[in-house]
Amino acid sequence: MVCRELVEVITDYLEDRLSRRDRRRFERHLAACDGCTEYLAQMRRTIRLTGTLTEDQISEEAMARLLDAFRGWSESRA
Amino acid sequence: MPKRGEDAERDERSLVADLRAGKEEAFIRLVERYGPSMLRVAQAFVPSRAVAEEVVQEAWLGVLRGIDRFEERSSLKTWIFRILTNLAKTRGERERRSLPFSSFDAAASEPGDPAVDPSRFRPVDDRAGAGTWLIPPASWGQVPEERILSGEVRQAIDRAIAALPPAQRTVISLRDVDGWTSEEVRNALDVSETNQRVLLHRARSKVRRALEQYLVGG
Numbered sequence: 001m002v003c004r005e006l007v008e009v010i011t012d013y014l015e016d017r018l019s020r021r022d023r024r025r026f027e028r029h030l031a032a033c034d035g036c037t038e039y040l041a042q043m044r045r046t047i048r049l050t051g052t053l054t055e056d057q058i059s060e061e062a063m064a065r066l067l068d069a070f071r072g073w074s075e076s077r078a
Numbered sequence: 079m080p081k082r083g084e085d086a087e088r089d090e091r092s093l094v095a096d097l098r099a100g101k102e103e104a105f106i107r108l109v110e111r112y113g114p115s116m117l118r119v120a121q122a123f124v125p126s127r128a129v130a131e132e133v134v135q136e137a138w139l140g141v142l143r144g145i146d147r148f149e150e151r152s153s154l155k156t157w158i159f160r161i162l163t164n165l166a167k168t169r170g171e172r173e174r175r176s177l178p179f180s181s182f183d184a185a186a187s188e189p190g191d192p193a194v195d196p197s198r199f200r201p202v203d204d205r206a207g208a209g210t211w212l213i214p215p216a217s218w219g220q221v222p223e224e225r226i227l228s229g230e231v232r233q234a235i236d237r238a239i240a241a242l243p244p245a246q247r248t249v250i251s252l253r254d255v256d257g258w259t260s261e262e263v264r265n266a267l268d269v270s271e272t273n274q275r276v277l278l279h280r281a282r283s284k285v286r287r288a289l290e291q292y293l294v295g296g
Contacts, residue, residue, distance in 0.1 A: 002209035011279035035214030
């Protein structure tokens with residue numbers, strides 16, 4: 001496995017979707033390649049940092065409209 | 079922290095029961111839990127956030143109207159997101175986007191950019207090793223930890239995600255920001271395992287690249 005290939009299958013690796021054989025090739029390459037080792041570390045870090053983003057809650061107005069709709073629906077059932 | 083497995087199932091069942099009983103708190107909890115992700119998904123299909131919010135609104139109405147008929151064979155989450163994606167698709171078609179978004183599977187089938195700029199690798203005819211790093215990634219180890227953990231970096235990631243094509247943006251948001259499993263994404267968006275992974279790969283590669291540029295000017 002060569003570096004240019006590795007960066008393309010890195011997500012398969014992290015998702016545990018590589019065949020056992022490809023996984024071995026991947027890890028063997030890593031053991032001998034500083035560039036790819038750094039790349040994998042950066043990818044992992046990117047994923048971790050992305051995980052620290054907070055979600056965009058829906059707006060208060062939207063929530064108020066939804067509650068109105070809920071109450072309307074609830075009353076129509078009573 | 080998202081609940082998993084049995085806990086999640088029990089929680090869902092009690093939410094459904096409470097909803098059917100007209101309990102407002104249950105509805106609020108559901109909206110807070112799924113609302114943000116629903117907004118993300120809707121934005122993949124429709125041209126603006128405002129329209130996306132309308133679609134999410136309609137979807138919740140659809141959920142309420144259908145809750146009595148909801149059979150607990152599928153998960154509540156999957157069911158809610160199916161309602162949402164159907165509405166979002168229809169609305170997207172009606173809005174006639176200049177770049178029609180047909181499906182996540184279709185987006186994945188389109189050719190994508192290489193994960194890393196090809197000029198970073200040795201060319202095919204290079205004796206020193208075709209395809210090996212010519213310009214390896216610059217280490218982030220030199221960047222002070224406080225900088226990495228700073229709000230600026232998060233903003234850079236946010237910008238990178240916002241700049242992604244819609245399908246990639248949705249998948250990376252659901253997987254890496256909201257913490258959904260690949261199975262949950264597959265079920266909610268009706269996309270194959272492979273295709274959601276292709277989209278995730280492209281998105282992550284771009285975000286890493288943007289971070290690299292931001293941190294070390296790579």
